[in-house]
Amino acid sequence: MRLRAAALLCDTALAWEREDRQAVEAAIPGLPKRLTLARRVEWLVGRVHDLQQALRERLIRPKAPALPSAEIPVPADLHEKSVLCVGEPGASASVARRVIEMAGGRFLHHGGEDGQDGPALEASLVAADLVICQTGCVSHDAYWRVQDHCRRTGKQCVLVEQPQALQFVRSREVLAPATEHVKADPASAL
Structure with missing residues (x-):
């Protein structure tokens, strides 16, 4: 009950x-x-x-490569590496700066304009482990200095035609050989 x-x-x-x-x-x-x-x-x-x-x-810490081989290979492990960006200091350079610094790297920049300090560009090239050159945004002198230095030293150099192409830094997972020079196709870099 x-x-x-x-x-x-x-x-x-x-x-x-x-x-x-x-x-x-x-x-x-x-x-x-x-x-x-x-x-x-x-x-x-x-x-x-x-x-x-x-x-x-x-x-x-990148995992296994999953990108098409047609895309631009750059080092994904940027920890304690210096990356020099030669070209306009616009929004794409600030995106590259954030990505590089988030990955533990050190971002260096040089405008690459006519009349800018040549010795400063040389010093930046010497300090860099990787060089990204915006070919459409730099003077001929800066372009040739970058090319010459990278060929002489075997340093990796990535050429991009437009500043927007710097966004490729976000997703790269493959390390190209140090002597390889790659010309970026802006369509595949975005």
């Missing part, structure tokens, strides 16, 4: 809770849809966090 009374008490309390919940749901239009969307947003935020973490790990 006591067990029946306890079960009856639980059933009554459960029925009251259901009625209260139905009253709340009726008072707030679209509540079930809002709850579903809130759960979806929560899942998406977690997914974005996971993808950002994977990207950070990939920039620092």
Whole structure:
């Protein structure tokens, strides 16, 4: 008899809770849809966090190469390496700077304009482990200095025709041979 009374008490309390919940749901239009969307947003935020973490790990320690061979190979492991960007100091250079610094590298820049300090360009070339030259944005003198220095020293030099092509730094995972000179196709670099 006591067990029946306890079960009856639980059933009554459960029925009251259901009625209260139905009253709340009726008072707030679209509540079930809002709850579903809130759960979806929560899942998406977690997914974005996971993808950002994977990207950070990939920039620092690249996994197996997964890029088409037609794309420009540059070192993905930039930890404690210096990367010289010769060309315009625009938005693409700031993107390259952020990516290089996130990967633990050191970003160097030289404008490559006519009349700029030649010895400063030479010093930057000597300090760099990798050179990225924006061919359409530098003087002929700077272009030839970069080419000559990289050929003499065997330093890797990546040539890009347009500043937007610097965005390729984000996703490269393959290290090209140090003596290779690559001319970037702006369409494949983006």
